[in-house]
Amino acid sequence: MSVLSCADVSKVFQDNGYEALNRVSVEIGEGEAVGIVGESGSGKSTVGNIIGGLEKPTGGTVFYHGTDISGLKGEALRSFRRSVQYIFQDPKGAMNPYFTLRRVLMEPLQINFPGIGKREMERRAAEIAMMVNLPPSILDAHPWEVSGGEAQRIAIARAILLEPEVIIADECVSALDLSIQAEVMNLLRRIRKDTSASFLFISHDLSLVRYFCDRVYVMRYGRIVECLDCSRMEEEAQSEYTKILLEDAYGEYQGNSHR
Numbered sequence: 394m395s396v397l398s399c400a401d402v403s404k405v406f407q408d409n410g411y412e413a414l415n416r417v418s419v420e421i422g423e424g425e426a427v428g429i430v431g432e433s434g435s436g437k438s439t440v441g442n443i444i445g446g447l448e449k450p451t452g453g454t455v456f457y458h459g460t461d462i463s464g465l466k467g468e469a470l471r472s473f474r475r476s477v478q479y480i481f482q483d484p485k486g487a488m489n490p491y492f493t494l495r496r497v498l499m500e501p502l503q504i505n506f507p508g509i510g511k512r513e514m515e516r517r518a519a520e521i522a523m524m525v526n527l528p529p530s531i532l533d534a535h536p537w538e539v540s541g542g543e544a545q546r547i548a549i550a551r552a553i554l555l556e557p558e559v560i561i562a563d564e565c566v567s568a569l570d571l572s573i574q575a576e577v578m579n580l581l582r583r584i585r586k587d588t589s590a591s592f593l594f595i596s597h598d599l600s601l602v603r604y605f606c607d608r609v610y611v612m613r614y615g616r617i618v619e620c621l622d623c624s625r626m627e628e629e630a631q632s633e634y635t636k637i638l639l640e641d642a643y644g645e646y647q648g649n650s651h652r
């Protein structure tokens with residue numbers, strides 16, 4: 394059974410009546426890294442926001458271990474929120490500028506484990522910083538005092554701190570220089586290996602998705618065009634749109650007959 398999935402999800406934004414999603418179904422299996430790729434405005438972030446419970450769909454259902462999340466309350470809802478963590482494009486935007494990075498990392502511990510002592514939180518913060526290849530001394534800095542790559546490592550540290558089942562990474566390296574992008578992608582790969590977390594990796598960059606994911610959903614105009622195994626994209630691609638994406642990412646499309 395999937396850890397997290399959505400079935401026939403639609404979204405019409407009330408303010409402008411825009412239909413951003415039309416019957417979208419996505420499944421994320423245990424330990425699986427699933428990608429969503431598509432052009433700007435195709436609805437990728439809207440799927441990510443709905444499947445993790447940040448936004449409500451106007452139609453369809455989101456399931457967490459087979460349970461409709463719209464009915465979750467109390468401890469079940471808290472457990473769901475703990476189990477699904479996000480990494481966004483702009484890490485500093487999601488951090489309190491008045492907090493040191495240590496406090497940024499301690500806050501989720503404080504909220505989720507009210508009995509935890511200060512020493513233990515500090516120890517956990519230093520330990521998790523090492524896991525994302527940051528020296529513990531950086532934790533004295535504020536978000537605006539570190540580079541974009543360092544801030545994204547802190548955001549990743551915060552996402553893995555509570556040992557989530559699913560990490561939703563939405564364009565999480567898009568704002569970084571290429572060399573830093575590669576470092577962060579390697580870090581995410583290592584986290585995949587070292588933890589049992591599943592990933593929903595959202596990106597407009599097909600080559601990043603292919604590097605990181607097992608499966609990818611191709612989206613266009615609020616719909617899923619097709620779903621492909623990342624190791625067999627060229628062979629499996631049926632839609633012209635996917636073929637164009639492959640061509641853009643890897644040069645001329647070779648098609649099935651060349652393999």
Ligand SMILES: Nc1ncnc2c1ncn2[C@@H]1O[C@H](COP(=O)(O)OP(=O)(O)OP(=O)(O)O)[C@@H](O)[C@H]1O
Nearest residue numbers: 406409411413432433434435436437438439440597
């Ligand atoms: N809160 C909102 N109100 C109205 N329309 C919205 C809202 N959020 C998103 N949209 C619209 O829904 C569509 C899908 O947006 P979404 O952010 O999911 O796309 P995306 O694929 O993530 O794009 P990008 O690659 O630029 O991040 C877009 O046309 C967008 O303008």
Ligand SMILES: [Mg+2]
Nearest residue numbers: 437438439564
């Ligand atoms: Mg987006």
